[in-house]
Amino acid sequence: MSTEATLDTQAGAAVYSPWVLKLYDWWVLSVSNRRAWQCSTKDVLLPFYRRHIGARHLDVGVGTGFYLQHAGFRPEQEVALLDLNENSLRTAAHRLGRKDVKWFVQDVMQPVTALGHRQYDSIALFYLLHCLPGEMKGKARVFANLKPHLAEGGVLYGATILGDAAGHNAFGRKLMDVYNKKGIFGNRADTLESLDQALRVHFAEVELVQHGKVACFAARKPVAAQAGMTSQH
Template sequence: MEQPFDSGRQLDTQPGSAVYSSFVLKLYDAWVLAISNRWAWRCSTRRVLLPFYRQRVGKRHLEVGVGSGFYPAHAKFSADQQVTLLDLNEHSLAATARRLDSRHVTQVVGDIMQPLPMLAGYRFDSIALFYLLHCLPGTMDGKARVFAHLKSHLAPDGVLFGATVLGDSAGHNAFGRALVRIYNRKGIFDNRCDTLASLRSALSHHFADVSVDQKGAVALFVARAPL
């Protein structure tokens, strides 16, 4: 397994990334994937998110914002698939790499809101951004720089896909509204103004083929054909 290398990190995404300490990662699957997804965001991990992920993962895969590594660990990768993990948080990278120790895994420490020179020349069949956008600072227009940084690393027939919790206009229940309010106040989320329309617009500035759907309070998106 390759060791992580540093890209010269920036601090603008630090609040959303720093929450993933070793301790928090141990609780992540239970709290986020089992409780929050079902009861707050109303988008089932097992029935919606994991099947959505599995259907789109390619042979050369880039995972951006890896969290606890649940999705790649349950993706049913074949033995010859190559996985690159990109995250600002080394705890998340290490935890995910351990869950994928039988795979061809490369770890990259980097800030997705900044250019990615360490990936120069690399092309991926799939790029996943699961529960990343709602942690990034600013409006969706500003977050769109993520797509600008990633689209040149997509193979000609590749797909960029992901999921993000939408903001105040998403029709949250009481539990969801409470979590959005708390997480935004603490800087873990910055998504109160994130809407389905703003996400679709941001993607459409960078990709010719865009699909965006909403399940509960979560937006599922797929993008192909970089512009």
Template structure:
């Protein structure tokens, strides 16, 4: 994984993870990206999460913790950052939660294939380096892990063409310069093209400056 991609993962230290919910899920989502967590993102997560779920780019584990999942739900966490993995596992609070420290650009072991009803990528794509076409490698890596009727879903902050407000532009400038974001050129059209390379059924909804997407029927 490139240095800029590692920067996107490394920003989530134990300290920043403590601030993540308030700053990212609270202030930034509401006022910079205009896509409120409680009203939009959490319900979207809840509608798509399945009985056997793979959470990719786990953050603090907020969505899993708030989802009120049945005890029968099996969850696997995947992230490059061990601090994020530990924070999310602790917050979710279920002993049977599995953890994979893995570079999402690389294929997963065959033991993970055909295993999951759902795979989530919340606020992951905009942290990855490269164009949306290059980020499509993530879908190539993950799609074999879905069951035949499984769904890959997520949310990502769009790039400069989304016409951000002053607050959003400031955050975009800072985060892209530091390598935390890599989304200057990310568009809805680019996201759709990337998804359609790997899935027969693709749905994208834009709320504020965030694209919420779901994809089914993997093209293998």
């Protein structure tokens, strides 16, 4: 069977039932982040999310909308949501509390046709990559699919839980075992190095830092003049 055929994203998305979404913030953003992944939501992830928000923002893999609610969006900023799970989209849109928010149902591992020709100054992927199946080289398809929707000078950024090589504690190893067996995670082989390589296939300017067992990344799309100057050297 080909690698392409095995990249089924449904298991990672289907887990977000209305019941699971009610527990998500407590279990994932509080307990798991602090005790298993050793990366603070309040001190690390939320500030990182807010730091890169642009005038036109797209959130991909929206979860419960926690980051959206606490992002501090100004009224003039445009916000859009994209996810394969409609439960997550409805929950996040409601939590954001804006009547003008647009949301799209789309598998980000496929060409993102739902967005048409829309472009954004910032695209956030928080805790999305580790939920996708396959190795990081295949997951890089996400970057290829989203890059056309990133405006010049825009930034694609996010956070993802690294795999076995990160050296998880006992609690983390247990969660990794359960989540990967159920198909909720697909991150056994994910490393900081493989993420860096995958990003650099599509972006020249990449920032990457590890907090505990979580990798935070930001990749910027150059403006056309800068891209032209770079190509001349």
